[in-house]
Amino acid sequence: MPLLSRYALSGTWSKDELHHRPKSLWRYEEVLPVLQPENQVTLGEGFTPILALPRLSNQLGMARLSLKDEGLNPTGSFKARGMSVAISKAKELGQEACIVPTAGNAGVAMAAYCARAGLQAVVVMPRHTPAAFQEACVGYGAELLLVDGLINDCAAQVKTLNQTGRYFDVSTLKEPYRLEGKKTMGYELAEQLDWQLPDVIMYPTGGGTGLIGIWKAFMEMRQVGWLHPKQPLPKLVAVQSQNCCPVVDTFRGRQANSKQYVGTPTIANGLAVPRPIGEPLMLQVLAESGGTAIAVSEEDIRQGTQQLWREEGIWGAPEGGALLTATQQLLEQGWLQPHQHVLLLNTGAAYLYQSALTGGSDTLVSR
Structure with a gap:
């Protein structure tokens, strides 16, 4: 079972204190595991915008459809949140080198934050990953190792x-620590929406740290008194x-x-x-939130991505x-109702995916 961070929270931490803090994830430092501010490794991550999607709302016949755009984070994805906190803690613990198996964005983020912290980085990535991800890791100075297979094969190589x-x-x-960085999406959602949460959060689910982290944030905010115990929480959809x-x-x-999938x-x-190692926790979140899980086809993914681009001007992944x-x-x-506020949590920008989305070639310049 994964190890989770817990905090001694009380009602003495007021959300009013947030008003004059920098608009980054570190505004929630009381519920982050880095003990000394000088160890915070930051590139300005967090506090990404929540955007209304009026054209798509009209097309789908929905009262309110919105999107939190994590593609505007440093390194182009929500992975910047987790890696900012994890690499900060690695620095605080006196570590000198970090390693990660990745499907793409996590490797880019780790390489960037290790460069920022002055730590060595080793990224293990599937060989079929679009070249832009590979080039970014190399550009940040990481050692890049390519593996035939998926991220579980990369994890075996890391071991x-x-x-x-x-x-x-x-x-x-x-x-x-990565989970703690990801959970700040939940804190931001509540703060940016004036503590009135959406009815449903649609979340793209791979390893699941964001899904788990957002729910963890809601539980912590209830504990500290920022959310009323009887306030309805969003249904989460994987x-x-x-x-x-x-x-x-x-x-x-x-x-x-x-385990055998x-x-x-x-x-x-x-x-x-x-x-995913976090599957039991993800299933727990879906059950507790009254959510569900759904899979869509590759062609549907392409079409949905192009709709975000063309209808709303959002360069989503x-x-x-x-x-x-x-x-x-x-x-x-009929699982969703037109009157509900549905929030899409777009986890990244499209630019690193371009060759895969447009059918271009993937050619990595050799080192």
């Missing part, structure tokens, strides 16, 4: 490379690709768990996590495009 414990392993939920949908299959009862690559790289298609399908099924 082999780190047998001596030389590296600080920031694999998903192998340490508690959205996956049909090419790799272990959580959906377990949620739907098609398998006992995902075999997935295939998807243009939404972040969704290609066939055996394919993971975000999957959310739009899933929303339409859940509306058609």
Whole structure:
């Protein structure tokens, strides 16, 4: 079971204190695990905007559809949040080198924050990952290792490379700090919406730290008194690709768990996590929130992504495009209602995915 951080929270921490703080995730430092401010490794991550989607709302017949755009984070994705906190803690603990298996964005983020902190970075990535991700890691000075397979195969390689414990392993939920950075999305949602949460949050689900983290944030805000105990919390929806949908299959009862699940690559790289270690926690969040899980096709992901681009001018990643298609399908099924406020949590920008989305070539300049 993954290790989670807990805090001694009380009503003495007032949300009024937030008014004059910098607009970054570090405004919530009381519920982050870095003890000394001088160890905070930051590139200005967090406090990404929540945007109304009026054209798409009208097309879908919805009263309120909005999107939190994590693509505006440093390194172009929500992974900047987790890596900012994890690399800050690695620095505070006196670590000198970090390693991560990645489907793409996490490797880029770790490479950037290790560069910022002056730490060595080793990124282990599937060989089929679009070249832009690979080039970014190399550009930040990381050592890049390519593996045939998916992220679980990369994780096996990391385990082999780190047998001596030389590296600080920031694999998903192998340490508690990335989750703490991701949970700040939940704090921001509440603050930015004046403490009135959406009815439903659509979340693209691979390793699941964001899904788990957002729910953890809601629980902490209830504990500290920022959310009323009787205030309804959003239903969380886990959205996956049909090419790799272990959580959906377990949620739907098609398998006992995902420990033997075999997935295939998807243009939404972040969704290609066939055996997520956090599956039990994700299923718990879905159950507690009254949410659901749904998988969409690769073509639907492409179409949803292009709709975000062309209808709303949002350069969202394919993971975000999957959310739009899933929303339409859940509306058609009657699970979502037109009067509800539905928020899409777009986890990244599209620019690193361009070759996969447009059919261009992936050519990595050799080192």
